[in-house]
Amino acid sequence: MKQKQIALIGAGKLGKGYIADLFGQAGYEVIFLVRRQQQAENLRAQGKYTVYVSHEDGSGISQKEISGFTAWCSEGAEREQCLEVLTQVPLASVQIYDDGFADAGKLLGEAIARRAELENPGTLDILLVVNYAAPDKIFAKYIEEQLHTDRQRAYFHEQVGLVKTLAFRGGFTPTEEQLARDPEAVCASDYPELPVDQDAFRGGIPQDVPELLPLDKMDARLKAKLWTANMQGGAIGSMGKARGYHLYNEAQRDTEIKVFGERCYAEAIFGICGLFGMSEEDLQKGIRKKAKLVPGATERKTTDSIDRQMFGLSRKLGREERLIGPAMACLQSGKLPFFLAKAAAYAFDFNNPNDPKSVEVIDFVQEHGIQKAVEKYCGLDPADAQEGILLQLICGHYTELH
Numbered sequence: 001m002k003q004k005q006i007a008l009i010g011a012g013k014l015g016k017g018y019i020a021d022l023f024g025q026a027g028y029e030v031i032f033l034v035r036r037q038q039q040a041e042n043l044r045a046q047g048k049y050t051v052y053v054s055h056e057d058g059s060g061i062s063q064k065e066i067s068g069f070t071a072w073c074s075e076g077a078e079r080e081q082c083l084e085v086l087t088q089v090p091l092a093s094v095q096i097y098d099d100g101f102a103d104a105g106k107l108l109g110e111a112i113a114r115r116a117e118l119e120n121p122g123t124l125d126i127l128l129v130v131n132y133a134a135p136d137k138i139f140a141k142y143i144e145e146q147l148h149t150d151r152q153r154a155y156f157h158e159q160v161g162l163v164k165t166l167a168f169r170g171g172f173t174p175t176e177e178q179l180a181r182d183p184e185a186v187c188a189s190d191y192p193e194l195p196v197d198q199d200a201f202r203g204g205i206p207q208d209v210p211e212l213l214p215l216d217k218m219d220a221r222l223k224a225k226l227w228t229a230n231m232q233g234g235a236i237g238s239m240g241k242a243r244g245y246h247l248y249n250e251a252q253r254d255t256e257i258k259v260f261g262e263r264c265y266a267e268a269i270f271g272i273c274g275l276f277g278m279s280e281e282d283l284q285k286g287i288r289k290k291a292k293l294v295p296g297a298t299e300r301k302t303t304d305s306i307d308r309q310m311f312g313l314s315r316k317l318g319r320e321e322r323l324i325g326p327a328m329a330c331l332q333s334g335k336l337p338f339f340l341a342k343a344a345a346y347a348f349d350f351n352n353p354n355d356p357k358s359v360e361v362i363d364f365v366q367e368h369g370i371q372k373a374v375e376k377y378c379g380l381d382p383a384d385a386q387e388g389i390l391l392q393l394i395c396g397h398y399t400e401l402h
């Protein structure tokens with residue numbers, strides 16, 4: 001078993017532009033496990049891909065080439081090869097959308113069941129690089145469905161670490177011109193750190209990857225990340241969409257939208273600190289840091305779109321998600337979430353014809369009205385005192401916007 005190997009389940013923006021970059025620079029052999037046979041073959045045929053790097057310091061966009069990896073498809077004829085990889089590596093990572101969680105969990109479960117039967121299986125630590133609260137519980141459920149003996153279950157609970165992370169490096173879709181030059185290209189920022197749950201590792205935190213930042217209280221910090229960084233993307237994106245902007249940076253340059261985002265952020269911080277009993281100083285340890293901009297720069301250059309910020313709209317309106325979660329925390333901590341509620345109202349108008357979930361929400365509002373839509377998609381109960389207040393706030397803002 002090689003100690004400097006990592007298997008990456010998912011070869012999208014975070015897989016290729018974040019995890020492969022950090023571990024590849026540290027000398028790890030990177031093995032991509034992907035769902036589409038065509039992508040596996042493309043990666044093998046090219047032997048390299050381009051990352052368009054949006055520099056955090058505002059100095060512009062550069063490009064770098066990543067090579068030296070291998071790639072296999074987790075479905076079809078190459079699935080056995082993927083299972084063999086996962087029975088050998090000491091490290092894996094998962095960076096996929098939620099529609100792939102069940103398949104990835106099944107693959108991991110089958111591999112863990114096999115490892116448990118080996119004489120010296122070693123430990124397996126799995127980095128969960130997904131924007132979800134409690135992802136360890138989600139994946140544990142899928143994995144445990146594949147474990148059928150006491151030995152397998154004991155190995156999983158004692159030797160496998162499900163490591164929560166804070167994915168702070170942004171990823172966004174390349175332009176058509178960039179994809180024409182390299183179909184496997186990705187765009188990503190160069191945010192330096194990957195915060196990880198220091199208590200979840202079974203084989204120890206890899207000391208040769210200095211960008212891994214050990215943190216405690218990861219359940220709270222995961223929600224804080226979703227309710228601050230992702231919240232601002234949702235709030236600024238939703239208001240920006242209403243103003244007719246297409247790129248996220250364009251919306252941020254609008255003074256009124258920028259101030260709106262700052263006020264939403266202040267409400268979210270108040271709610272998070274109150275809900276989790278954390279000081280703002282402690283909370284800041286796990287908050288995305290802003291790089292010092294180079295002289296003359298006013299922002300990080302990026303082609304990130306507003307539509308990406310709220311793609312999959314119905315999920316992002318959920319009770320524990322980026323807008324409603326911090327709004328409820330704010331209420332529970334004793335403050336009216338006026339601006340967060342307004343952001344949610346804007347989101348119910350987020351019309352993206354290329355997002356089926358956006359089309360669904362817009363159609364539901366038109367047919368059933370905003371109150372029923374808020375109850376359905378935000379999971380707010382009008383009979384609950386606090387939830388009823390937030391529901392009324394969102395509906396009031398929505399009515400005013402119209």
